[in-house]
Amino acid sequence: MSPASMSTAGVLLVTVTGVGFGGLTLLNAILRKVPGYLDNPVRRGLWRAGHAHAGVLVLFSLVALLYIDQADLSDGMRSLTRTLIVAAPILMPLGFFLSVVRPSDTKPNRLILLTVLGGVCLAAGTMILGISLL
Incomplete structure (x- = not known):
C-alpha cells in the first residue's frame, strides 16, 4: 500500500470512532425519547441515513484504497481518485445531518x-477507478 493510501486509511479508521459515537447518540435519542428526534420523522430519517451512509462509505473507501494503488493511473489521477472516493463518506453524511440541525426542522435546508455533491464525488471516483482496472 502506498504511503498516501496508508495515511488516508489511518484517517478513515479513526473516523470509525466518530461513526460509532453517532450511533450511540442516535440510540440515546431513542432510549431517552429526546424531543425533536422520535417525534420528527424527517429529522429521524435523515439522521439515520447519515449514520448508515457514513458507516458503509467509510468501509467502501477503505477497500477502494487497496484497488487505487493497483490501478493503471498516474500519480495525479491516483490522488484525484483517492480524494473523490474519500470525499463521499464526509460530504454525504454531513448533508444528511446538517440539513436538519434544529429539532424543529420539518424539511431539509440547502445543505x-x-x-x-458526495454522490457525484463517489460516482466520479468509482468510475475512474473501475475503468482504470479494466
Missing part, C-alpha cells in the same frame, strides 16, 4: 445538496 442537503452536500449529499448530491
Whole structure:
C-alpha cells in the first residue's frame, strides 16, 4: 500500500470512532425519547441515513484504497481518485445531518445538496477507478 493510501486509511479508521459515537447518540435519542428526534420523522430519517451512509462509505473507501494503488493511473489521477472516493463518506453524511440541525426542522435546508455533491464525488471516483482496472 502506498504511503498516501496508508495515511488516508489511518484517517478513515479513526473516523470509525466518530461513526460509532453517532450511533450511540442516535440510540440515546431513542432510549431517552429526546424531543425533536422520535417525534420528527424527517429529522429521524435523515439522521439515520447519515449514520448508515457514513458507516458503509467509510468501509467502501477503505477497500477502494487497496484497488487505487493497483490501478493503471498516474500519480495525479491516483490522488484525484483517492480524494473523490474519500470525499463521499464526509460530504454525504454531513448533508444528511446538517440539513436538519434544529429539532424543529420539518424539511431539509440547502445543505442537503452536500449529499448530491458526495454522490457525484463517489460516482466520479468509482468510475475512474473501475475503468482504470479494466
